[in-house]
Amino acid sequence: MKYYILKITAVVITIFAFLTLFMSTSVIFDLFNIREKEGNYVMFVVIANFVVGITYLFSAYGLFTEKIWTTKLLATSSLILIIGFISLLIYAYTGGIYETKTIGAMIFRICLSILFTFISYIKISN
Numbered sequence: 756m757k758y759y760i761l762k763i764t765a766v767v768i769t770i771f772a773f774l775t776l777f778m779s780t781s782v783i784f785d786l787f788n789i790r791e792k793e794g795n796y797v798m799f800v801v802i803a804n805f806v807v808g809i810t811y812l813f814s815a816y817g818l819f820t821e822k823i824w825t826t827k828l829l830a831t832s833s834l835i836l837i838i839g840f841i842s843l844l845i846y847a848y849t850g851g852i853y854e855t856k857t858i859g860a861m862i863f864r865i866c867l868s869i870l871f872t873f874i875s876y877i878k879i880s881n
Contacts, residue, residue, distance in 0.1 A: 757878050764874050765818040771867070772811035779805035795852045800861065803839035807832045807868070818875060826880050829872040836865045 781789035782801045790796065810832045817825030840861045847853055 760874065761818050761821060761878050764871060765815045768811050768815040768818065768871055772808050772815060775804055775808035775811065779808060794854050797843060797846060797851065797853050797857060799846075800839050800843055800857060803835055804864070807835055807864070810835075811871075814871065814875070818879070821879050823879060826872060826875040829868065829875050833865065833868040833872055836861065836868055840865060 778789070779801050781787055782793055782796055783798075783805065810828055814825050814828050814832065816822075817828060843853065843857065843861060847858075
């Protein structure tokens with residue numbers, strides 16, 4: 756069972772990583788006119804998501820090969836997202852312009868990242 760959970764999680768993380776990298780890269784470099792479609796994006800959130808997308812790719816490899824460092828990398832990804840979310844809340848509170856969907860998206864990403872970290876901890880570290 757452990758084998759299947761790790762492999763399925765690795766595939767999910769890989770898909771999520773590529774989606775994250777595509778969207779964040781598209782906003783950063785204005786590919787396919789994504790900036791216009793995204794509205795009032797917050798660049799530091801986009802960059803945080805880009806960095807986490809890269810760490811997700813390494814984490815997927817770590818899960819697939821059952822590397823012990825995977826849990827720490829996923830925990831770091833969660834921490835990056837949490838810091839980005841707190842920064843977003845401060846930015847919004849001080850009058851920064853943002854899309855309300857960004858709040859929900861960040862909460863979803865944080866929860867998913869924590870779930871990935873938990874799976875890694877339970878299935879690899881123990």
